[in-house]
Amino acid sequence: MKEIYNKFFNQVFKLSGFFMLLTTGYSLPIIAADYPQAGNFSNGSKIWAENCNRCHNMRGPKELKDDQWISTSFHMRIRAGLTGQETRDIITFLQASNTKTVAPGSTLVSAVIGKGVTGMEIYEKTCVACHGNNGKGTLPGAPDFTDSEGVLSKTDGVLIDHITNGFQSAGSPMAMPPRGGNINLNETDILVVLKYIREAFGK
Secondary structure (H helix, E strand, O other), X not given: OHXXXXXXXXXXXXXXXXXXXXXHHOHHHHHHHOOOOOXXXXXXXXXXXHHHHHHHOOOOHHHOOHHHHHHHHHXXXXXXXXXHHHHHHHXXXXXXXXXXXXXXXXXXXOOOOOOOOOHHHHHXXXXXXXXXXXXXXXXXXXXXXXXXXXXXXXXXXXXXXXXXXXXXXXXOOOOEOHHHHOOOOOHHHHHHHHHHHHHHHOO
């Protein structure tokens, strides 16, 4: 009888070890695969404007830390019916907007994205999600480029500094991240897109 009990418990322990191996060895990669590692800033800002801004328009990215935004985004992902990629894009947008801006006068950062890119192409790739096709802004705090007494009344030097290092207007819930969240913008790209913005909206 004692041998029967010993065999029974040995089998139980073996099965327990097997199930522990399954739950620890195979579930962790599944969790890791769903953890946000990369996202698109421009697409994230668009998704934020279309899905989140109507309820969270009074809350700026700086209200929560990056890790808190990750937890919050995964919770809201279910309620908003967002995909994993959309969630990663939103997190990238929020974390970039949460980045501390650099003091005015800092050195421009160069990172070539390609030659011959037009101002319109840069604007549509990097700026349009927050500033809109009409330049009036799609998010709280985004300036209206068509306002003759607005942001485009400032000098090129000031605007280049804002684009390069990021900027947050007084009272605005959101800050524009350095280089509009596109780390690949170089000095020439910034000059070209600013020229386009002035010509397209500063009439």
